[in-house]
Amino acid sequence: MELSLLDVLAFVVFLSAVIGISLYASRKEENTEDYFLAGRNLTWWLIGFSLIASNISTEHFVGMAGAGFGAAGLAIASYEWIAAITMVVMGLFLLPIFLRLGIYTMPEFLEHRFGQGARTLMAVYMIIAYVGVAIAAVLYSGALGIQAIFGLDLTLGIWLIGLLAGAYTIYGGLKAVVWSDLLQGAALLIGGAVVTVIGFEKLGGISVFLQENADKLHVGLPADNPDIPWTALLLGIWIPNFYYWGFNQFISQRTLGARSLRDGQMGLIFAAAIKLIIPFIIVFPGIMAFQLFRDQIAVGDQAYPVLINNLLPVGLRGILFAALFGAVMSSLDSMLNSASTIFTMDIYKRRLRPLATAGQTVKVGRIATAVFVVAGCLLGPLPGSFSGVFEYIQMIWGFISPGIVAVFVFGLVFRRAPQCAALAAMILGVPVYGLLLWLFPDVAFLNHMAVTFSVLLLVMAAFTLARPLPEPVRLLGETFGEKSIDLRPSSSARWLGGIVVLLTIMLYVVFW
Helix, strand or coil, X not given: CCCCHHHHHHHHHHHHHHHHHHHHHCCCCCCHHHHHHHHHCECHHHHHHHHHHHHCCHHHHHHHHHHHHCCCHHHHHHHHHHHHHHHHHHHHHHHHHHHHHCCCCHHHHHHHHCCHHHHHHHHHHHHHHHHHHHHHHHHHHHHHHHHHHHCCCHHHHHHHHHHHHHHHHHHHHHHHHHHHHHHHHHHHHHHHHHHHHHHHHHHCCHHHHHHHCHHHCCCCXXXXXXXXXXXXXXXXXXXXXXXXXXXXXXXXXXXXXXXXHHHHHHHHHHHHHHHCCHHHHHHHHHHHHHHHHHHHCCCHXXXXXXXXXXXXXXXXXXXXXXXXXXXXXXXXXXXXXXXXXXXXXXXXXXXXXXXXXXXXXXXXXXXXXXXXXXXXXXXXXXXXXXCCHHHHHHHHHCCCHHHHHHHHHHHHHCCCCCHHHHHHHHHHHHHHHHHHHHHCCCCCHHHHHHHHHHHHHHHHHHHHHHCCCCCCCCCCCCCCCCCCCECCCCCCHHHHHHHHHHHHHHHHHHHC
């Protein structure tokens, strides 16, 4: 792609501004709550934007748009619309429990519920998954986009993105992450909306787009569809969504850093509302690219960059490319900070050095971030061996997400479930899911997740019946570190969340 001088200038200025503002906002990070949870002082609007910006990255603008370009069409939007309902449930029912406990990490919750062994096992799983799956996928998809735009070598692009995002994450912690999220997320949402509007104009209007792409605008696909059959909407797709939005440190760290329960709840509802819009500015453009430029596109993951290059005017094109590049860093810095937090709080401080000072803890967190950057860059080319980066992420997460969701859900509902039930579920989740993938490769992996989840619930039930705890576990608040927070719930969260759920149902009715 040929970019003008104005495009290149806009690219450089935007990224420089994002990094500069993020570093300035996080210049006084001194203790563990400052570095890992932004001082537990995040407001609802900052949480909401940060959740969305950390979530949407090039695996969306490259991978999800590519799925829209391909056979899945609008059905891929279920990952976004089901997420909206998941966030409402998270905000209303789970977040109050997590904030009352004053935890830093999601594995820490498992120690409150099941003991230290469950906490350590989840921490190890999540570090491996972050580095080998999430970070590698974001680096690969980002480098793929940079290669499409500037012609930069893929491996060099991976290291460039990794080192740049790693540098300000090591320095500023979570506060640097959420401020970069705010700026990049706003640019992405605005830029994505502009691309969609211009695409509609190019095609002759919304009605023409809807009419000529009617076969791609369905969320209910046949039961034998290999990607997202309608059967997966019953249970399978809920498992990665509840894992991602409820029990995933990468996302939950923002809500754990809320200055109050109200801010955490309203931030989640705000993000859920934005989620309903995402398919229209990501999946729709992928379908537009199929209609307009399919002869120029060899694989679906190239759809969005080709669309930008052909539709946007000079200058604006550079800004949106900068926002896409920034989105890579936004997701990457969040994952690095979360992996570092888990290693530092769940392994180093809990297992290796319980009496470590705040300064020592932050120092270890920064070193861990640097190590994870290097490891992620080395594994960055791995997703290229799969048919699509979005598929790579979702399928590989399936090795741990059913087990983690089963443990959290069962442990919250059945308070007499013992630690051995949790350990058995998390250990068995990997071979059960892997066996299903091997025996039934033509079945949608979301259905494999549903079967794995069901098997693990039965395993936990068997252990609980055989060895129940003498008394139900009580999840009571213990500490909030250096700062207490207001645990009064939002008076508006329930009815606003209800509106989000209703709108989600309406979208399924319209596009089924």
